[in-house]
Amino acid sequence: MKLFSKEQIYEGDKLTTELQKISSTDLMERAGIQIFNWIHMRMQGAQVPIHIFCGIGNNGGDGLVLARHLITHGYNVETYIVNCSDKRSKDFLINYDRIKNVTKNWPKMLSCKNDFEDIVIGADDIIVDAVFGIGLNRSPNAWVQKLFQKFSASKAFTLSIDIPSGLYTDKVVEDEKAVVHANYTLSFQSPKLVFFLPETAKYTVQWEALDINIDRDYLMKTETEVELISKHEVLPIYKPREKFSHKGSFGHVLIIGGSYGKIGAVNLASRAALSSGAGLVTAYSPKCGYHSLQTAIPEVMVITDDDETHITNINYDIEPTVIGIGVGLGLSARTAKTFEAFLKRNTTPLVIDADGLNLLSKKKTLLKLLPEKTILTPHPKELERLIGKWYDDFEKLKKVKAFSKKYDVIVLIKGANSITVYNEKLYVNTTGNPGMATAGSGDVLTGVISGLLAQAYDPLAATIFGVYLHGKSADISLEDYGYQSLIASHIIETMGEAYIDLFKQPEQPKVEEQAQQPQEQSNK
Structure with a gap:
């Protein structure tokens, strides 16, 4: 709308x-x-x-x-x-x-x-x-x-x-x-x-x-500068699957992140990428994440860094379709150096979240290294570190639009009504609820968007659609768990229902006697 x-x-x-x-x-x-x-x-x-x-x-x-x-x-x-x-x-x-x-x-x-x-x-x-x-x-x-x-x-x-x-x-x-x-x-x-x-x-x-x-x-x-995103707007974005497609048809997501004590972020993002429809998912983490990832998500392949607790060298022999980077990554000096080296040689489409954003904000010259239409998914404090403080919401939107245009990036402002910004356009999401204010919810969103991007969705469409599905899945989970007990894993578990809901017809209201309505008149 x-x-x-x-x-x-x-x-x-x-x-x-x-x-x-x-x-x-x-x-x-x-x-x-x-x-x-x-x-x-x-x-x-x-x-x-x-x-x-x-x-x-x-x-x-x-x-x-x-x-x-x-x-x-x-x-x-x-x-x-x-x-x-x-x-x-x-x-x-x-x-x-x-x-x-x-x-x-x-x-x-x-x-x-x-x-x-x-x-x-x-x-x-x-x-x-x-x-x-x-x-x-x-x-x-x-x-x-x-x-x-x-x-x-x-x-x-x-x-x-x-x-x-x-x-x-x-x-x-x-x-x-x-x-x-x-x-x-x-x-x-x-x-x-x-x-x-x-x-x-x-x-x-x-x-x-x-x-x-x-x-x-x-x-x-x-x-218009602003569009409101609901089921009506995302349904045309959806890409149906063909009978003879296979896992290679739906891309390969590489999730890079994790550090000692934060491997769960990689777990959530990887599971979400699979649940959103990616054909293949590989997780890249420090050595300390190997056993937990292999045990918790058998569908996900795992590559580890030589370092036990942090990512200090990003080296892989696969050809991912998209890379989601930053979840649980940490801000150690060696990780920061590795992150910079990775950006200098990378040409694969990116989704950057969490500590990936914080590392960019610490050295803003790295923003010039990002591939076109890289997707950034900051929460309010991460956004502030990237664009600086703002006086009010209107100044915030103005600064984000200028930032998006300057670096040719898509910025997702996470919040109660998450807003996707690209150049001069704003896309306001309508799904989601306060139960999503829980640890790991953002990691799930990174995985969902990465999974859609791997399936050949345009970066802007992947972001808009991903935010909608993420929120809709949480709305469905809310029916069983309520606000306080909703956790990030629940959002992944109901992702399939969020897809199915796209094609559900709204329930018809009961037929009741209609109230008499006045006819329009000019009374001239």
């Missing part, structure tokens, strides 16, 4: 009104009806008090459309206008007049003074936040901030329209008290990038994208 920028959303709205020969008011009506349908389908006329807070721009106009339809369908609605400016949008004013035609209980004006003290919101009520939209470019004033804090203090379920009010689309907020903390956000056409970044995702617990019928050609042809 494409994630459109604020500017692209405005352009899409304008183009849609022109091509579909409708007014901006008609498009607002369409958006408001979609929100109404979403609520009506779930509430079925329940008389829970609904408090709709509208700003005086287009987001407030959407709220007024919603309020009007809720009122005409018999809901218990109280509407408020957060009236802190005289710059009302045209479509807001049109819908303000329309709502006055369907109820004697006109919206209550809140004039940015202490006049909301008499508003009682119960913990079992519903708040609809339609105060500010994507156009916000400065922090709300102190009075509005107090209103938002009243929302939070009420403990009521809070539904935001398009984006939680006070949240920007392209920068981090200055004060979290100046943002609505939404339980749910209904975002028009596509979600916003800020729903997935560590510093801003906390402002909405859940989100859903509502289709408001923006021009299809525009949506299809417009290139």
Whole structure:
């Protein structure tokens, strides 16, 4: 799914009104009806008090459309206008007049003074936040901030329209008290990038994208900087196997890593490479890893260094398709020297993780030795060592894009929503869960991506697909183990189920009586 920028959303709205020969008011009506349908389908006329807070721009106009339809369908609605400016949008004013035609209980004006003290919101009520939209470019004033804090203090379920009010689309907020903390956000056409970044995702617990019928050609042809990756996006990447293929058809992964006490990292990466589909896997470790690797993973071949505890000389007589290097490697002086010598002569595609990344950060001139589209998989601290500190998530993404472009590498920013970065493009993953915050999870990911790369997936596709499968496998394992008991080995064990899930059809919902939905109308 494409994630459109604020500017692209405005352009899409304008183009849609022109091509579909409708007014901006008609498009607002369409958006408001979609929100109404979403609520009506779930509430079925329940008389829970609904408090709709509208700003005086287009987001407030959407709220007024919603309020009007809720009122005409018999809901218990109280509407408020957060009236802190005289710059009302045209479509807001049109819908303000329309709502006055369907109820004697006109919206209550809140004039940015202490006049909301008499508003009682119960913990079992519903708040609809339609105060500010994507156009916000400065922090709300102190009075509005107090209103938002009243929302939070009420403990009521809070539904935001398009984006939680006070949240920007392209920068981090200055004060979290100046943002609505939404339980749910209904975002028009596509979600916003800020729903997935560590510093801003906390402002909405859940989100859903509502289709408001923006021009299809525009949506299809417009290139976006960000894409959201789910099953729909990875299914076309999948390469089916042919009947007469053999293990040589699916590549040979060489996993280089391990040191005394850290052979488990090589074990996990090697097993994951096999489970992701690599035809052959060889592990290269210090001598101390030989017996444990041969015993634990009989399917994996093993080559050892002459040194008992660390890798001090990388020498092999095989021709791997891809090399995954760095897991459990250690940072000894001899290992660092060996790592540099290896990079100087290597021409095989690489996936670099863990101490491989740390060694690169200690001597950044080595980055120039990496083959094109080398895949780097840092966690936050490893990323910081590579690119330096950042002020906020947006600066981090900017620095990673510049780093990727400079060295022609693919950077995977690991996190709750891992983001694959290549040049100017961002690919945000949607699978995974907090149970993955466990030792060895990153080693498994290195193996999965290496295994896909060995199967002739393009490096970018291998990374995107690998991150998805890794997270999906963990989601499947979660059903049996929960967050606390999930370990890295479980992720490997359910890799096959993650593949099978690609082709599962979603369960059909039970047939129920559909709620009556209003017809779109222009009310001109």
